[in-house]
Amino acid sequence: MSLARLVVAAVRIEGRSKSEVARDYRVSRRWVHELVKRFDAEGEAGLEPRSRRPRGSPQRTRSAIEEEIIELRKALADQGLDAGAHTIAFHLMRRHGTAPAPSTIWRILSRRGFVAPQPQKRPNSISPP
Secondary structure (H helix, E strand, C coil): CCHHHHHHHHHHCCCCCHHHHHHHHCCCHHHHHHHHHHHHHHHHHHHCCCCCCCCCCCCCCCHHHHHHHHHHHHHHHHCCCCCCHHHHHHHHHHHHCCCCCHHHHHHHHHHCCCCCCCCCCCCCCCCCC
16 A cells, blocks of 8 residues: 555544644645545546646747748758758758757757758777787
């Protein structure tokens, strides 16, 4: 039985106070209150561990900009021009007055499959003495 279930059982079934349960199980009173609140709202499912992943990413590049980067990449490549991250950043700067960093553009292009990864250097072979 998980600690969360023990805590909720001590409060709901045994009828002990939340402060007493927190002290006995050496957890914070706030966590006990949160567990009981989740159990009341969701039942047993509310006691399962939750993800700590953020719900949003405020620094993420907007999808409209990502699509424009892809369109620019295709258009420049079709014209036979350099279609690298710095060139795309230059064109975005001319259009909008602002652009993501070339490293961000490169990551977007890599994620979408437009940039082939470069082979890494082989390690130096050390001959035995």
